[in-house]
Amino acid sequence: MYDEGHPNGEETKSAAEVKVEKDLQNLKMLKQMLGQKYDDLDLKFKNPLEADEETFIRNYMGLFDEDGDFVNPYGVAGMDITGKDPSEFHKIIDVSETARQDMFDETMRHFIQEKGVANGDTTKRTEVFTRYQLSVKKSDRLSGTWTLGQYERMYTKAFYEAVREANPNWQLGQPFDTSIVRNITREDVENRIVKGDSEFSLKPRASLDVKA
Numbered sequence: 729m730y731d732e733g734h735p736n737g738e739e740t741k742s743a744a745e746v747k748v749e750k751d752l753q754n755l756k757m758l759k760q761m762l763g764q765k766y767d768d769l770d771l772k773f774k775n776p777l778e779a780d781e782e783t784f785i786r787n788y789m790g791l792f793d794e795d796g797d798f799v800n801p802y803g804v805a806g807m808d809i810t811g812k813d814p815s816e817f818h819k820i821i822d823v824s825e826t827a828r829q830d831m832f833d834e835t836m837r838h839f840i841q842e843k844g845v846a847n848g849d850t851t852k853r854t855e856v857f858t859r860y861q862l863s864v865k866k867s868d869r870l871s872g873t874w875t876l877g878q879y880e881r882m883y884t885k886a887f888y889e890a891v892r893e894a895n896p897n898w899q900l901g902q903p904f905d906t907s908i909v910r911n912i913t914r915e916d917v918e919n920r921i922v923k924g925d926s927e928f929s930l931k932p933r934a935s936l937d938v939k940a
Contacts, residue, residue, distance in 0.1 A: 797866070802858045806866035807873070817870035818926045820878065827860040827872075828879055832914040835883040840909055844888060844900040853880065878928040879918075885930050886917040 792798055793805040800807050838851050860876055861869045891904045898904055920931045
């Protein structure tokens with residue numbers, strides 16, 4: 729036991745405790761150098777000595793990838809926006825057709841199920857984003873996710889416009905003829921998209937070509 733340098737009756741610390749504190753401080757310094765938040769480390773590990781220090785350090789380091797980037801709860805690194813200006817990742821980049829179709833299908837499913845209302849309890853959009861993020865290189869994940877979100881917004885807008893065109897009195901949450909939405913294709917929507925540097929818009933047209 730360490731029994732020196734503890735005046736005023738302070739509790740002595742074991743070698744294990746001292747090592748864990750030093751390792752934790754080193755982790756904080758590492759995150760600080762990487763420009764990442766580090767003031768939450770103590771909150772996540774209130775009682776690190778319940779396990780031995782080696783296990784503690786191994787478990788903590790498992791929260792980061794080999795580059796020191798935080799791995800989010802969905803197992804994806806490179807999604808931490810701490811300290812970043814939105815302009816750094818609010819950029820339109822190419823997103824694969826596979827990911828766009830995945831988002832289109834989920835957006836349609838959710839729109840029909842919830843009658844146009846965005847319901848965070850029933851949407852599976854997080855799974856769509858995660859599948860996409862894991863399919864691309866880390867440096868593209870933030871901007872790619874932003875871009876895929878723009879596609880999602882356009883798909884939703886197109887569905888809403890189609891239902892309102894068929895029934896001008898329709899309101900979100902009210903039943904509607906689901907064939908109106910089911911007969912819209914991803915290509916129908918994407919042919920109307922106007923791409924800006926950071927956002928999409930949807931070209932208006934006199935009548936949506938909803939297939940019979």
